[in-house]
Amino acid sequence: MTSHILGSKAITDRILCSWIRCKRKAWLDLNENNQKKIWSPHRALQLDHQHKSVEEFLQNSPQRGVQGFHRGAEEVVGVRLKGVTPLGLSIEGHPLLLQKIKGKSCWGAFSYIPIAVRQGHRVTREKRLSLAFWGYLLEQLQKVEVKYGLVISKGSNGLEVEKIIFTTKIKYELLDSLKRINKDISKGDPPDLTSDRKKCNLCSWKDFCDKKAAQEGDLSEVNGVGAKRKNLLQEVGIRDLSQLASTSSNNLSNSLSKYGEAHQRIASQLINQARVQINLVPKRLAEKMLLTELKFAEGVLIYDIESDPDAKHDFLHGFICLRRQKNRKWSLANAEYKPILNFEYDNEEKIWKKLKNRLKTFKNFPVLHYGETELRSFYKLAKRQGESEEEIKEMTIRFIDIHARLKEGWMLPVSNYSLKNVAQWLKFRWTHRRSNGARALLWWRQWRGSNEIRNQKSKKLDLILEYNKDDCIATWKVAEWILSKE
Numbered sequence: 001m002t003s004h005i006l007g008s009k010a011i012t013d014r015i016l017c018s019w020i021r022c023k024r025k026a027w028l029d030l031n032e033n034n035q036k037k038i039w040s041p042h043r044a045l046q047l048d049h050q051h052k053s054v055e056e057f058l059q060n061s062p063q064r065g066v067q068g069f070h071r072g073a074e075e076v077v078g079v080r081l082k083g084v085t086p087l088g089l090s091i092e093g094h095p096l097l098l099q100k101i102k103g104k105s106c107w108g109a110f111s112y113i114p115i116a117v118r119q120g121h122r123v124t125r126e127k128r129l130s131l132a133f134w135g136y137l138l139e140q141l142q143k144v145e146v147k148y149g150l151v152i153s154k155g156s157n158g159l160e161v162e163k164i165i166f167t168t169k170i171k172y173e174l175l176d177s178l179k180r181i182n183k184d185i186s187k188g189d190p191p192d193l194t195s196d197r198k199k200c201n202l203c204s205w206k207d208f209c210d211k212k213a214a215q216e217g218d219l220s221e222v223n224g225v226g227a228k229r230k231n232l233l234q235e236v237g238i239r240d241l242s243q244l245a246s247t248s249s250n251n252l253s254n255s256l257s258k259y260g261e262a263h264q265r266i267a268s269q270l271i272n273q274a275r276v277q278i279n280l281v282p283k284r285l286a287e288k289m290l291l292t293e294l295k296f297a298e299g300v301l302i303y304d305i306e307s308d309p310d311a312k313h314d315f316l317h318g319f320i321c322l323r324r325q326k327n328r329k330w331s332l333a334n335a336e337y338k339p340i341l342n343f344e345y346d347n348e349e350k351i352w353k354k355l356k357n358r359l360k361t362f363k364n365f366p367v368l369h370y371g372e373t374e375l376r377s378f379y380k381l382a383k384r385q386g387e388s389e390e391e392i393k394e395m396t397i398r399f400i401d402i403h404a405r406l407k408e409g410w411m412l413p414v415s416n417y418s419l420k421n422v423a424q425w426l427k428f429r430w431t432h433r434r435s436n437g438a439r440a441l442l443w444w445r446q447w448r449g450s451n452e453i454r455n456q457k458s459k460k461l462d463l464i465l466e467y468n469k470d471d472c473i474a475t476w477k478v479a480e481w482i483l484s485k486e
């Protein structure tokens with residue numbers, strides 16, 4: 001491992017983005033062995049969205065390189081900009097796209113502004129500062145101030161364009177960040193894990209950092225400890241998982257009382273969870289039956305949705321139909337996978353009919369799902385299709401959230417209660433080891449962009465269906481475990 005020498009390398013736009021996400025990530029990107037990274041579908045999804053948004057924005061083919069500026073091209077790509085900050089730090093950026101506007105620069109009666117692509121519904125700090133970073137570099141080259149940049153994004157209603165003014169505040173924030181980045185990446189050791197570990201799900205260093213967190217018993221490993229609570233626990237002198245497990249509930253409750261009732265009330269829950277994680281033995285929280293609805297059920301439907309959140313499109317409603325055997329036992333050998341694929345965005349009426357039929361055909365079967373997504377999406381779709389509250393209630397009364405029931409009755413030795421984590425603890429393995437919702441979405445987008453789209457049969461679609469079926473089976477595995485303890 002080599003330590004970065006202060007000022008010996010330029011700070012790039014990539015380092016800036018990494019640092020905004022997590023200071024540790026910027027350090028690891030520069031100093032750790034890249035082979036320890038894992039491939040993350042989020043980056044591929046981001047690039048796909050970027051490509052589509054830029055394609056929608058451009059009227060003509062952009063010109064490549066600095067010659068484009070000299071020729072006064074409408075749009076320029078493929079430029080590497082270099083510069084220095086007032087503190088003498090070298091910086092380097094590779095703007096996505098630059099657009100010509102009226103004005104005055106060293107090339108003539110025009111100048112350029114930078115353009116970035118937004119993912120999601122709002123402009124993040126990362127986007128704002130990378131745009132300002134490109135603007136700052138660009139003004140050193142074109143010898144005229146860059147007053148604003150554009151953030152574009154292709155959404156379900158077309159291209160959205162937002163103007164970001166480079167205020168004194170943004171410029172100050174950028175220069176201050178660069179100063180702090182230089183300090184952080186010059187350290188001999190990596191910064192601590194981010195306190196908001198949710199971010200790690202999108203990061204290519206996830207496995208590397210998960211190992212470290214588990215080895216060190218980091219507090220963020222305890223279910224229920226997010227960024228804020230971790231800080232509070234540290235403030236009252238609890239530094240790791242084993243210390244939390246050995247604390248008395250009264251002591252912790254008293255120490256946390258100054259931060260509000262909610263933190264005080266959760267003290268014993270956190271301690272119990274930490275103990276379960278250390279002892280590796282599940283703890284029962286409620287003696288009552290958790291899945292009474294299944295006691296006399298002849299069968300169940302297990303439901304899992306795959307969606308494209310940017311396009312607000314649920315592209316797959318996956319069901320497994322599981323009938324009870326004659327001897328009253330449950331067996332996955334009887335399972336039938338029955339997916340409903342939603343190929344078009346504007347096909348909702350047809351999809352709704354199919355969903356209603358599915359529920360009608362298996363009219364007495366409870367509908368099992370993991371988490372809130374399925375019920376929420378089903379409800380919204382029903383509303384859009386004009387169903388009355390009464391009709392919706394009649395249908396959704398059969399829905400059972402296995403995640404909620406599990407948490408009501410059990411504490412498990414897992415760092416979070418996501419379907420992946422819990423089912424893996426139960427030794428269930430997905431057919432494709434690294435598959436997840438983001439990867440399924442990537443397969444969906446790749447399929448839609450491919451030549452195979454017409455025949456509705458393809459390897460990518462098969463992968464999506466396989467993944468969704470595995471999610472349904474994993475949901476059943478959790479339900480089956482709960483049943484085994486009733």
Ligand code: SF4
Pocket residue numbers: 021022023024025028192193194197199200203204205206207209210
């Ligand atoms: S996995 Fe988490 S802690 Fe590690 S670098 Fe990424 S975001 Fe930071």
